[in-house]
Amino acid sequence: MKKNCDQDSQLSKQIVKWYLKNGRSNLPWRKNVTAYRVWISEIMLQQTQVKTVIPFYKKFISRYPNLKALSSANEEEILALWTGLGFYRRAINIYKAKEIILSDFKNRFPKSFDDIVRLPGIGESTAGAIMSIAYQIPYPILDANVKRVISRYESVDNDSTHKSNKKLWGLSNKHTPRKNIFSYTQGIMDLGATICHNSKPNCGVCPLQDDCKSAFKVIKSKKETKKQNPTKKINFVLARSNCSFLLFKKLEESFWEGLWTPLELDPNHPLPWKDDIETIEEINIKHKLSHLNLDIKINIYEYEKVFKLKTNEKYKWVNKSNIDKFGMPKPIKSIIEKL
DNA sequence: TAAACGTGGAA
DNA sequence: TTTCCAAGTTT
Structure with missing residues (x-):
């Protein structure tokens, strides 16, 4: 998933510039950046809003500040710190992953994408985020923010179908820059979360407004079948x-x-x-x-x-x-x- | 491959 | 109040 074009895209340059001025640089996981801290934050942030994660992240990091501290934890202790956060398999997968890191990687967080993406609970997007943010090696990500920003910018479907996800992965890859990967990756997520909202995007202050193909018109996702939960x-x-x-x-x-x-x-x-x-x-x-x-x-x-x-x-x-x-x-x- | 997997914020 | 959905992964 490495890009092969000659130049960083206009979108990526605009986002980097915007991020340096307007990014949420005071989030706890953006300080003292380590692969371990990025990992924990990315897992907690899966399908979970920043505001919800912050207190859980602080408590977790305070108890387990690094891989060494985490390595002696048992599953119950990790689950206890997860109480109230939801999607508890994430906590169990953190336990499983740290056991693998201990046995297979000498308790050092793995450096390669292939090793990282094989850890339990880490998929393409989370592995890409760890590579880009912790190691500053460019890899695309595709979370809800990137999907929204890019689908609007390029005016393509964002309807969670296999076809649309594949298309969006390609576009995410295309826009992932070789320079300033840290600022770009954080920036596109900040932009999605603070300006390019799901409803009522604040297009008037968006750094991408000149080129965005959906400026001032929100693309509605087409989920007709909204069957109720039993x-x-x-x-x-x-x-x-x-x-x-x-x-x-x-x-x-x-x-x-x-x-x-x-x-x-x-x-x-x-x-x-x-x-x-x-x-x-x-x-x-x-x-x-x-x-x-x-x-x-x-x-x-x-x-x-x-x-x-x-x-x-x-x-x-x-x-x-x-x-x-x-x-x-x-x-x-x-x-x-x-x- | 579509469904399973928690909780709370926001409109 | 109800509904949507959020820094996705797994099977």
Whole structure:
């Protein structure tokens, strides 16, 4: 994916110039740039807005400032830092990748695109971003910002089809400059995020306005089929004793896999532990995932003392003061914090 | 290859 | 309120 034209494109030059003056240079991952820090930020930023990522990034880097610090982490610790950020497979893939970096690369972040793109959780675009930003070796990227900026600039479809993505990869490659790759890569994303918005782009202040083929006319994406997500009813039972809560690690599920939640149990099914119930409280919440609408009911049972279970499932009594040490879905953590 | 994968910001 | 969708990758 290296460019082969003789000169950097006009678009790239305009973006570099704009970035140096108007870029968001105070983002935490743009300081002390290392491959490790770029990697963590790029993973967190996948399908996630900058504003959401910042506190998670700071917390993660503060706990694991470099590869050496991360190398001794276990999966649970990484998941715990991911709680609330979503797409938890990303955290598991960070764990897997650091194990590979330790075993295959002597705990040094790999330098070549081919090695980087083979790491779990890193695809074409993230690998390109790491090469361009951390090592300043030109590679194209294709995130939502680049797609939007380039599709408008060139007036081509941006409808998430295979055909359109392929076309956009080609154009991204064409516009990726040989000079100033750091500023270009950051700049095109900043431009997409701060000026070339999805709705109501601020074309009047855009550095590309003279050449942009879609200036002042927003290309609508054509997604006709907007089928609704199915709703799934979930019944949880949550045993509690003072400040300890009985949680189970979810396995082989279509959502929240690897996270700690109360036990999922059919409404008419008896409790799999002693049912000399002290008190009951029922909590109902609705929660949207990317592909499901969850209708959650949690029945809470209060016990004098914690007890052991006869079960093959992985469970723990987690004290409220320790919930930060476990990977948990946002709504479950919120409920326990309020109890 | 289309669907799976979380959460919250913004209009 | 609802709907869209964001620094994508994996299977």
